[in-house]
Amino acid sequence: MVHNRLPVLRAERGLSRKALADAVGVNYQTIGYLERGDFNPSLELALKLSDFFDLPVEMIFSLTPFRPLSEAIRAEQE
Numbered sequence: 001m002v003h004n005r006l007p008v009l010r011a012e013r014g015l016s017r018k019a020l021a022d023a024v025g026v027n028y029q030t031i032g033y034l035e036r037g038d039f040n041p042s043l044e045l046a047l048k049l050s051d052f053f054d055l056p057v058e059m060i061f062s063l064t065p066f067r068p069l070s071e072a073i074r075a076e077q078e
Contacts, residue, residue: 002040003062006031008069009053024048 010020010031017035021028026045033039041049041061050057067075 001037001063003037003065004034004041005060005066006035006049009055009060020052023052 006020010017015023016028017031018028021031024045025048030039030045034041046057046061049060053060
């Protein structure tokens with residue numbers, strides 16, 4: 001399973017699934033499938049999302065679950 005931060009990234013930017021889908025050229029349902037882990041992105045789609053969010057691919061997708069951001073921030077502050 002490929003884990004992702006798409007829901008968090010969309011929320012931070014106030015984007016709907018449709019708006020993100022339109023920006024990267026896919027159907028809005030594809031974004032929902034990605035967010036739920038029902039679908040793994042192609043390399044092309046992963047790179048488009050990386051470019052759109054201006055983040056490295058590994059900041060969006062991972063083979064292991066992401067730590068909650070609050071946990072990561074606390075670890076940085078210690």
